[in-house]
Amino acid sequence: MSTVPTADEATAVRRARVVVRGVVQGVGFRPFVYGLATGLRLTGHVTNTGDGVVVEVEGPPAAVDLFCSRLLPDAPPLAVVESVETTGITAVADSGFRIVPSRAGGPVRTLVAPDTATCDDCLAELGDPADRRHRHPFVTCTHCGPRFTIVTGLPYDRAHTTMARFPLCPDCAREYHDPADRRFHAQPVACPSCGPRLRLVTGPGVAPPPCDDPVAGARSLLAAGAVLAVKGLGGYHLACDATRPEAVTLLRRRKARGDKPFALMAAHVRDIEHLVHMGAAERELLTGRVRPVVLMRRRTGVRGAPRTLVPADSVAPGSPDLGIMLPYTPVHHLLLGTADTSAPAGAPRLLVMTSGNVSGEPIVTDDEDALERLADLADAWLTHDRPVHVPCDDSVVRVCDGEPLVLRRSRGYAPLPVNLPVPVVPALAVGGDLKNAFCLAQGDKAWLSAHVGDMDDLATQRAFGRAEQQLESVTGVRPTVLITDGHPGYRSGAWARRHAEGRPVVRVQHHHAHIAAVLAEHGVAAGERVIGVAFDGTGYGDDGAVWGGEFLVADYDGFQRFAHLAYVPLPGGDAAVRRPYRMALAHLHAAGIAAGPGLPCTVACPSDELIVLGAQLTQGLNCVPTSSMGRLFDAVASLAGVCQHVGYEAQAAIELEAAAVTAGDMADDPRYAFRLEGPSEPGAAPLTAAPGPLLAAVVEDVRRGVPVGVIAARFHLAVARLVQTACAVARGATGLRTVALTGGVFSNTLLSSACARNLRADGFTVLRHREVPPNDGGLALGQMVVGARARAGTG
8 A cells, every 4th residue: 555755755846737537527526636635745726627627736756646646546436537637837835735616717628427326325314313314305425416417517516506596504514615524515415404395296186195294295195096296306207106007007198108118116126026037237237326227027927026016017018128227316215215214114115207298298307397297197296496407317228148238328327428439520410300319529529418309399309409508518519510310301400400500511321320329339440341230110211212121331431231121112101100010011012922811910900991001002102112120020010910009119129029038049940031132242232131931931820820929039030140141241242240230129139139149150240339329319429420520531
């Protein structure tokens, strides 16, 4: 262990100016620096600036060197130190070491920390009757609590957060200014004396609970079957007792949710072990600092568990997974009784926790808006007076082959940057229209926004604009170019054109952007080409068709379409997406297979629609061609009788995956095959993968009464075999041995795992998403490295 230099060693004096960049504000970094410097008997000061944390230290050279060497390895747990820049300066012979007021102005180069789950020390205080913060719903310290969602400006000080309206009481002020206290310069610090304060508001016709405690009142309403709007870190949730079928059904009906799965919040890991298959990776995600919603495979047949720990079937109908998170705020812990000995035995232990919004609109953050916009959804509101400055939904993660796969990158991850392997000019990439997230970048840093939502609603587009301005303010990026998807009708693209103000607007092909996002996430260098497999539901193709089953040979600078699923008609556009039986009939028509009267898709199609659809397919009326893998999943789901109508995106594919999971380990069936057609020479027309043989096998198995799960499993294995075969042909033509798997279809871990396993067995290096979503939530990152790199002229 290093020691303080002796007096004999300290004959010389040196002063250094140290700039520490990264996530170093709001994480206890200045208190850490103070303790380190005073422990080494160094003089000087530390301050927050827009450039990062700036330190000046003076003392014996060995002590100064030791100080600098310990900044990175000994940093606080929430800090992410990206660089430590040291410069020698003239000694001034000052006395003591001080934390000086933050300096505003200048370039913004520091990084704001994400919101973080309540730490163990704060939880202990929350549950300790002798502590002055006992049952305080806003207990926090330098190691936990709100950060990104309360920041109004930089540098990160209390005056630049939504806590500015709450003056510190004498006790909190003493902690805040005490270098030995873990709340030393913790900006959200609070207590029951200084606020914020929780309150319970009941709606019309709902009797207020007979108690003054908002948490106890909220518990009693939940136990009685009410729907509550609960204000969290990044906005409101809608909550109900997940074990009460009538409460879940009520919430589903009010929110017009269809069959889309709800997320659960459980008090403890032990309360869900009987519900899901949980490995070490899932457990670590559930209990870590981020606390995302973790998708885990459901167990079949829950036996022996108390009724209070068995969610209603209507929580996630048709899904192979349950999405579960653990409490991450003091309010959540109080609601579920995890740190409250006064919690009654009948308090709910499993809650539905879904975004507080009307379907299709952004999450509600403003209190007055919540009372108005959620009036038809909630019976009561558990709210408080600390404003949410930045909307932020819960992140969603699942584990694939032992590694986390982020499906929605929001709370706990945003606004941490992605390091880029290629430099870009200051730019804004606006993403797509579904699962929208945008990206700001400059140089070697890219900031993906929190999840915004689907851009088909005016309120979401306005939320997009507010979020973009806020992220500009905390990153300091001033875009000189805007980048959009190639689709001429995307609302995100229209937003970019309206706000261009003379700046160039660059279009990037959808699937090229998906592949570039994988390359950027993995740090692939400029000029390195890969075989990119981009499978999704919809993406505008260069030929005007709807692409989505693509094999591209690509790098950041361009792509060649090497192969794709054979085109089939998309009859009626969105109508075919909402009614998978239309896609099944379209695929059968394209393959020349008769749609007999006994097939599930034929039975599901009304007779008058069947006649019109037949004429439409024969004549090609309102039938845009599509190569979408997502639509093929829809077609097979319909053919197998799994799903005929969808109420949310990818429902048919999710339910087909659920059916495949029930089949267990399955041997591949060679009848389930794609027919590769066309030349394979570089520069020639792309290969096409026709699913005719596969569809014929599915029809045969349906007629023979083969179990649905077996059909679904055979289909998944056939798609994985197509990927293996097409990539082998591409390797033969190009010599490339790296494959990138991307697109929303690869949110399906059954398929992703099978593809990766086959490809690695064939000697390929496989790149898959981990921290950036494979769906359109990661699209903006790919747009950025393609569009802004091209503008920079570094290709």
